Amino acid sequence: MQYAKVYAEDVQVGSEMPPLVKPPIEQIQLTRYAGASGDFNPIHQDATFAKAAGMGDVFAHGMLSMGFVAQSVTDWFGVGTVRKVGVRFAALVRLGDVVTCRGKVVAKRPSKDGDGPSLVDLELWAENQKGEKVITGKATAALISRG
């Protein structure tokens, strides 16, 4: 169930993910993400609504930033390798923010049956252009051996 870009032998504990730098957040991306995801909360679209709700201005869907984080893993390891990904939304992402996703390998485990893919645990985070963490999280990916 994977399309290997990186094999289990290619990463060790401490290996760092190539950073994924996303373009600055624009309103149109939040509108596209609303349509694509079905999350039409006006707090991501309507500055008047967001101000009235005490949030100052619109901000990005947390799930959009989580999509970036998941992409950072699949860009590195390959599509279909993610077994688990979990995040905490630590700070709001605003219009104009540049989100950079980073991560590193914290554990590598052989498959239980000895024959399947190795499981690689990652610590992940995303930061804005000021270096503030907007997401912290972890993932587990399944990587096959070169064989």
Next chain:
Amino acid sequence: MPIQINTSVKGKEYAPYRVSVERGKIKEFARAIGDLSPLYLDDAVAAAGPWGDIIAPPTFPITFRDEGADTGVLLRDLGVDIGRILHGEQEFEHFKPIRPGQTYLCRNRVTDIYEKAGKSGPMAFVIRETTVTDADNDIVAVMRGTTVVRL
């Protein structure tokens, strides 16, 4: 004066619902994130790939919504206005690829509700878990989300 929420929603299971995954929705979702992998977007490339077709990105199951079990229903059950909520945490576990043309069954329940003092005042944390199964009754994905309510 903090608002009160209806904590009796804890443990509530919503009516199971089916979703059919459309090829175009997978592509629209990947493009909205700006993830342009051909294994999500290009039918021909994906046909020659490991699954013989495109698959969905890891966070795609967040689109598995139903009017009878969505955040709007949860907010009505809790007695909370949409302007008060934030997404606190989210997790996906994947067991099988999510493919276009497949129909999945989603079971969604509220697993926990608790209140805590936050930096900017009292907050409630509402945890929901959705289990996604396929036509073979295999679990394809499980998602767990925490909605934060500013009380």
